[in-house]
Amino acid sequence: MSVSTEAPRRDSLYRRLSHTPLRDVFRGRLTSRLDIERVLDESGVPEAIREVVRRVAVRTRLTRFEKAEVARELASHFEDGLAAGAESSELVARFGDVATAAKLIRRAKKRARPLAVKTLWRAAQSCGAVLAFGLAVYVWFAVKLLVSEPNITRNYVAEYNAGIARIPEEDRGWPIYRAAVLATGDDWRSIENYRQERPGFAKWDDCAALAEKHSQAISLFRAAAGKPALGMFLNDAADEDLAGSPFHLAARDPDPNPVLWGVVIPHPTVLRAGSRLLRTDAYLAMIRRDADRAFADIRAILQMVEHASEPPSVIDDLVAAAILQVSVELVQHVLHHDPGLWSDDRLAELSHRLAGVRNGGPLRFRVDGERTLFRDFLQRCYTDDGDGDGILTARAREICVADGMAVHHLGVPDSVVGGSLVTPLLSAVVGGRRAVGKRFERHMRIVERESRLPLWELTESRADAEMEALYANRIQAVRFLPVAVLTPSLSRAGICMEFATQHRDATLVALALELHKRRSGSYPASLAELSPGLLPVIPLDRYDGTPIKYRLTDGRPLLYSVGVDRDDDGGRLPEGSDAVKANGAAREWRSPAEDTGDDPALDGDWILWPPVEEVANDESA
Amino acid sequence: MRIERDLMRGAGPPAVLKLLEKRPMYGYELVETLAERSDGVLAMGQSTLYPLLYNLEGKGFVEAFWRETPSGRQRKYYRLTRKGKARLAESTQQWQALSQALRVMGIVDARGATS
Structure with a gap:
């Protein structure tokens, strides 16, 4: 075999210009070294050979670098053949089957790859597969979301x-x-x-x-x-x-x-x-x-x-x-x-009106409005299968960012939760209409049960504990996102209603005491004397469930509750220079578990009558 | 004479390693030399040679390098590695043993020709 003695081939100006890095930039490539055509241009082999090399390189389906490498070597091979005096047609015929060559070269090249490259390649393939699967799932939910329409049946x-x-x-x-x-x-x-x-x-x-x-x-x-x-x-x-x-x-x-x-x-x-x-x-x-x-x-x-x-x-x-x-x-x-x-009649009328507020009895809050609001949310944001169930629709994201509540409870920016691209993901993980509705209703029942508890029976708020557990568990929080976002904390509402009840009841007793004094010339020795003539029953201390506490001091009446320490201190306010604040502290509810009994700010009673603010002002005057 | 593909698959690698034992060679040169030295028996198309070379390279028996030809063109050469030399020695022994067995069996004669 003879070694080539061909003269060095010089690239034309056009050829050199056409392969400048600038041209690559225009073509969107960092370098044309990986370009098969460039390799073939440089080799200068006839078109028939170029076609063989091109087809083999392309059909190997290797990386761009590997294809260029194969093309360069095959082109070089044919150049050697041409230099040895062979005809291009003869060389093409001797080359063999293009498809077989490409297949074998691909197999061999892949096998020859370094372990690190193989590992990276496998990792990339795995990532690609995962991404493709994720994308397919995303598209599935996006399509499902797009074709899902709520069925609004109630106004x-x-x-x-x-x-x-x-x-x-x-x-x-x-x-x-x-x-x-x-x-x-x-x-x-x-x-x-x-x-x-x-x-x-x-x-x-x-x-x-x-x-x-x-x-x-x-x-x-x-x-x-x-x-x-x-x-x-x-x-x-x-x-x-x-x-x-x-x-x-x-x-x-x-x-x-x-x-x-x-x-x-x-x-x-x-x-x-x-x-x-x-x-x-x-x-x-x-x-x-x-x-x-x-x-x-x-x-x-x-x-x-x-x-x-x-x-x-x-x-x-x-x-x-x-x-x-x-x-x-x-x-x-x-x-x-x-x-x-x-007049007596006016006092009696006031007493009746106060006692009859909202049909009488302890004040309670209702959640009918919250229930209706949530049902409206469900019918507008979910499909309806006619059997109480359905899937989330695109409308839901508007609700999830309502008033920034998603941010507040879940720490997720509005732009994320409210982003239309995220909605298909939400629809994939947020629970169905029935599950979400049931969860909300379960919570409302707990809230209602707690709202009926007087302070003396109230311990830890199960409703609050449920919501906190929901926020803490991100998976559950997302699954029941509408519940997490649209359910306000209501435990405090029940306590506020109890405070209002206690103030109202103490005022009823104060009215009765005034009437008793007018009729008998003095205040009664005990509240029992007021019932049943002036009061049908003696109102209860909301903190211990026994009648409101009553004392006469220097001939003046004092009404009080045992307060948050649940201990009768004889109508004494907790320590503190500010009587109003001290009375507020004695009233402020905390669970029995939180009360260690050694806080002087709480060791005292909640004064209901006479008004502590007024007493404070009188003293300062 | 045309050698069956399976036989060629077994004989090709040691033949190429043997050619590279003395000096580095490039693809076309290998094809031509194989055909010439074996009277065409071990002639193989490029579609067979290059995958074979890539396999040998992947196993570390040969290594490739580019070198400029006198005409200024780049050409890819292959040379035997130390591992390739060991492999060649091993293959040589195996083929000799096989040849001996075939002789004993009467498939080939003392000169190596088939009977």
Whole structure:
């Protein structure tokens, strides 16, 4: 065999230019060294041979580097043959079958790869397989999500409004409440901000001036409260007349079947602020010894409690309890500072009205509104198989980012949970309609059971423990994402209702004590003397389940609860220079397990009567 | 004479290793030399040679390197490694034993020709 003696081949200028790195950049390649065509161009073999080399290299399906290497060697081989004097057709014929060559070369090259390359290749293949599988699953859920449509069969807003429509127009208070708000004009926000002011407080003069200025609005609030029902329709349209008020939302087209969590609910704000305006007016009336006006204001506030409770949800019940506290504060103020302001009949009427608030008995919150809201979520975000089950639809992500609750509970950014790309993943892991609905209902039942417990029976909140466990377990939290996101913590609501109950009950006893004193000339030696004449039963201490504690000190009555330490200290406040704070600490609920008994801040009683704030002010004066 | 594929598969690697024992050679040279030295019996197409070379390279019996030809062109050469030399010695012994056995069996005569 002869060794080639061919003359060195010089690349033409065109050839050299056509293989500059710049050309590679334009072609989107870092280097053309891995380019079969470049290899063939450089070799300069005839087209018939180029075609063989090209076909073999391509059919090997090796890496670009390996293909170029094979092409370079085969081209070199043919060049040697040509240099030895063989014809290109002869060389092509002697080469053999292209497909076989490609197959054998591929097998040999793969076998010859270094172990590290083989390992990396296998790893890449595995990753690719996993990714491909993941992508297929993702696409499956994305398609499923896209073709899934919720079946909205209920219009909860319309159903609620149907009940309101049955109330005669003349019995509805809401139109007058609305007129009262409008009558306050630009002062509405200031009225809202005066939360605690009463005579002697720093901002009392401003607050009183505002009440004097808005006597028309106060009359309207009284008139509205005198109606048998609130009668407010729910809708998702902005009330343009109330533009600028805190409950005004951006204008939008009303929906005939609006999303329940999107409806405007201005009444809690209106009623709460209205009760504050009436409270200021009542204090002004007391100062002027206008018994009728003060009584009318308190009666109106008590009626507002009923109106606030009309929609059966937790927020409405909490607002109702807050408004009840306003009336209790006013009654206690009169009894303490000006017990002779009202006649016996007025005191008796107040007693009946207070006792009959929300049908009497301990105050409880309801979760009917929360249940309806969740059912609306389910029907809008899940498909419906007609048997109570269904799969998540694309609509759900709007809910999952509602008010940033997903971020709050799960630590997941809104952009992630709310991202449309993430929704198919959510649909893959979030539980079905029935499972999620059952989980929510289970939680609501626990909440309801706890809401009926008096403080003396309340220990750890199982509802809170359940939710905390849900948040702590990320898998469960995602599986029941709608429950985690849409379920508020409600244990505190029950405690607030118990506090309101205790204040109301103590005020009932204070009213009875005043009546007893008027009739017999002195306070009773024990509360038992009040029943059944002035009280059907002696109200209970919410912390120990026995009657409210009663003592006479220097001829003046003292009503108290054993407080959070569940220990009768004879009506002594916990230690502390601030009596109001000390009384608050004695009231503040904590589970028996948390109470170690050695905290001096809690070692004392919760004073219910006379009002501790007033006592503190008297002493400072 | 055309050798059956299975036989070629067994004879090809030692034949190539033997050629590379004395000096490095390139692909075309190997093909031509094999055909020439074996009177065409061990002639193999490139489609057979290159996979064979890649296999030997993968097993570490040969190693490849590029070298410039007098014309300035790059050409790939193969040379025997130490491991390849050991493999060649081993193969040589095996083929001699096989040849001896075939002689005893009367399949080949003393000159190595088939009877």
